[in-house]
Amino acid sequence: MMVDGNVLCDAAGLDDGKPVAAKDSEGRDLVVVGHAGRIHVLDGVCPHRGAPLAEGWVADGCLVCPWHGWSFDVKTGKHAPGVAISVHACSVVDGKVRLKS
Ligand code: FES
Structure with missing residues (x-):
């Protein structure tokens, strides 16, 4: 079975506004946020002091x-x-949040 490196996390449970840590296929830290019915993926490290x-x-x-x-x-x-x-950019496929490539 092929592993899809773009899968970040499960989409279920993201609607409560609690950020979820994730990594992309190159190991960079990301954060997944469910807010107002939409899912957002942002950089996971603060540019101020990290x-x-x-x-x-x-x-x-x-x-x-x-x-x-x-x-x-x-x-x-x-x-x-x-x-x-x-x-x-991300999408939800089969209940998983995935980065769009
Ligand atoms: S505000 Fe994010 S590290 Fe200071």
Whole structure:
């Protein structure tokens, strides 16, 4: 059986706004967030001091860093002018969140 390296996590249970840690096929840290009926995949490391964003929380449509509170729009990754994390396209297939390649 072929292993699909783009599978990040199960889609079930993501709707509660609790971020879930994941890694892409190259081992980069990502975070998967279910919010307002949609699923978003963002970079998993805060650009401020490197906190794991999967340990943060969602408030007002933003993923909040657990260390110093920077917040990133879950749709765009933006924090402030010139400061953002990447947002990665994803889809749900057979109940699994997958990165679009
Ligand atoms: S490490 Fe994220 S706000 Fe400081």
